[in-house]
Amino acid sequence: MTSKKDKFISACATLARGEAGRTGDWRAKRPIIDLSKCTPCKTGKPSCYLCWLYCPDGTVGRGMPVEIDLTYCKGCGICAEVCPTKAISMEVEEDFLDADCGGRTEAERVPGES
Amino acid sequence: MVKVRIINGNEAAALGAKLSGVQVVAAYPITPQSKIPETLAKYVESGELKAEFIRVESEHSALTVCISASTVGARVFTATAANGLAYMHEQLHWAAGARLPIVMALANRGLGAPWTIFNDMQDSIAQRDTGWMQVYCRDNQEIIDSIIMGYKISEQIHVPMMVCFDGFVLSHTVMPVELPDQERVDAFLPAYKPHLQVDGPEPLNINPVMLAEPRADARGVACPSYMGFRMRLQKTLEGAEDVILQVGREFGDLFGRHYGYLLWEYRTDGADTILLTMGSLANEASLAADQLREKGYKAGVVALRVFRPFPAEALRKALSQVENLIVFDKNISYGYEGATCTETKAALFDSGLRPVITNFIVGLGGKSVSPADLQSAALAALQQKGRINGPQWLGVAV
Numbered sequence: 001m002t003s004k005k006d007k008f009i010s011a012c013a014t015l016a017r018g019e020a021g022r023t024g025d026w027r028a029k030r031p032i033i034d035l036s037k038c039t040p041c042k043t044g045k046p047s048c049y050l051c052w053l054y055c056p057d058g059t060v061g062r063g064m065p066v067e068i069d070l071t072y073c074k075g076c077g078i079c080a081e082v083c084p085t086k087a088i089s090m091e092v093e094e095d096f097l098d099a100d101c102g103g104r105t106e107a108e109r110v111p112g113e114s
Numbered sequence: 115m116v117k118v119r120i121i122n123g124n125e126a127a128a129l130g131a132k133l134s135g136v137q138v139v140a141a142y143p144i145t146p147q148s149k150i151p152e153t154l155a156k157y158v159e160s161g162e163l164k165a166e167f168i169r170v171e172s173e174h175s176a177l178t179v180c181i182s183a184s185t186v187g188a189r190v191f192t193a194t195a196a197n198g199l200a201y202m203h204e205q206l207h208w209a210a211g212a213r214l215p216i217v218m219a220l221a222n223r224g225l226g227a228p229w230t231i232f233n234d235m236q237d238s239i240a241q242r243d244t245g246w247m248q249v250y251c252r253d254n255q256e257i258i259d260s261i262i263m264g265y266k267i268s269e270q271i272h273v274p275m276m277v278c279f280d281g282f283v284l285s286h287t288v289m290p291v292e293l294p295d296q297e298r299v300d301a302f303l304p305a306y307k308p309h310l311q312v313d314g315p316e317p318l319n320i321n322p323v324m325l326a327e328p329r330a331d332a333r334g335v336a337c338p339s340y341m342g343f344r345m346r347l348q349k350t351l352e353g354a355e356d357v358i359l360q361v362g363r364e365f366g367d368l369f370g371r372h373y374g375y376l377l378w379e380y381r382t383d384g385a386d387t388i389l390l391t392m393g394s395l396a397n398e399a400s401l402a403a404d405q406l407r408e409k410g411y412k413a414g415v416v417a418l419r420v421f422r423p424f425p426a427e428a429l430r431k432a433l434s435q436v437e438n439l440i441v442f443d444k445n446i447s448y449g450y451e452g453a454t455c456t457e458t459k460a461a462l463f464d465s466g467l468r469p470v471i472t473n474f475i476v477g478l479g480g481k482s483v484s485p486a487d488l489q490s491a492a493l494a495a496l497q498q499k500g501r502i503n504g505p506q507w508l509g510v511a512v
Contacts, residue, residue: 008343012322015317
């Protein structure tokens with residue numbers, strides 16, 4: 001544990017996707033995008049993207065259509081708040097659990113994580 | 115030829131830092147500060163010491179600067195006392211948790227209220243649980259030596275160290291001090307290498323939020339939780355005694371003054387009565403022990419040189435024949451008793467040793483403690499029948 005081989009002397013993280021673990025399972029509410037209201041999808045032009053700009057965890061993609069990475073989205077709801085067309089709604093996460101295991105399968109669960 | 119200078123404890127601390135080749139010094143001149151930063155500022159200004167002296171607006175910031183500089187690979191130093199140390203409290207935890215080998219000189223002084231600028235050990239004892247090592251010096255020679263050794267120990271195990279010495283009693287009192295030769299110090303103390311390179315090819319985010327459970331990083335490697343890192347700090351401190359002893363012996367081989375011990379002992383051979391204390395009070399205690407020996411008591415002294423990690427095993431050994439243990443604390447955990455008394459009792463519990471232990475609270479706020487005071491306290495303790503609960507306040511009539 002404290003031998004010279006132990007590389008964990010103090011805590012640190014690299015600048016990599018998922019370095020803080022799969023934070024998607026913190027989520028109590030899931031953002032659902034109504035593409036018929038979403039500005040880039042509606043207009044066919046790469047515009048708006050306020051959800052992408054404001055997401056504190058970088059889980060919103062700036063593509064067409066706009067997609068949210070549920071593996072890491074913590075469900076904070078900022079995207080829904082800033083969306084000028086109210087295209088994003090926050091739905092209760094539990095309602096999706098049976099359908100998709102909360103965004104990942106049981107096999108994807110990290111060992112040691114509850 | 116050995117160079118001897120007549121200097122006070124503050125100058126000894128500053129010289130210790132200078133000889134150790136510190137690269138960053140950050141300190142704040144609140145009252146009570148000491149002459150240590152002032153002396154180091156002079157060395158930096160005159161070019162004698164190639165270091166950055168960073169002026170800050172508080173002790174909290176002083177230690178924060180040290181934390182940052184140590185993180186990126188500088189050997190850093192700071193000095194404070196009393197309320198200044200209390201103001202560093204949050205960052206003391208941070209420095210230990212971040213595992214940074216910072217060495218701090220601490221001129222022990224009492225805490226307000228009421229206001230005092232004088233000596234006791236309440237300031238450092240109150241920081242006992244921050245994860246720092248704590249060494250207590252008996253004289254000015256030990257201050258300079260302990261700082262040099264401090265860097266070697268800290269940098270080996272990545273744990274910061276406080277080198278504590280009695281305010282005024284040592285900090286403002288001159289005595290002869292042998293100056294270690296710079297070339298030998300350089301040979302003794304290799305360059306500091308930080309345990310992380312934050313700005314390497316793969317930049318690091320340091321000390322991020324740790325969850326309660328271990329997590330897998332982006333590569334799938336399981337990383338410790340908060341508790342895992344905290345356990346590592348504890349395990350490292352549990353193993354630190356060996357490093358302290360080894361470095362103390364190495365220092366002795368090079369400089370002629372051996373520190374291969376955790377407890378300073380005086381006339382403990384065949385002693386059934388031990389006066390236990392810390393810091394410069396060990397000197398008065400040794401005179402008291404002499405006087406007690408003359409009166410026919412088999413008295414000796416044990417002084418804790420290292421308080422964190424706590425030398426429990428060494429104490430059990432040193433006190434194995436003791437019937438009367440008289441503990442003099444220049445601190446108190448209000449509502450209970452002196453800290454060294456509590457911890458010594460705890461260390462003895464497992465061994466089944468049951469000496470009669472009497473605790474005296476002494477010297478708070480600079481109240482002088484003479485060998486005669488200690489001797490009469492010891493005699494009173496020896497003449498009492500049975501055990502006394504709670505600490506006694508020595509010489510406090512009003």
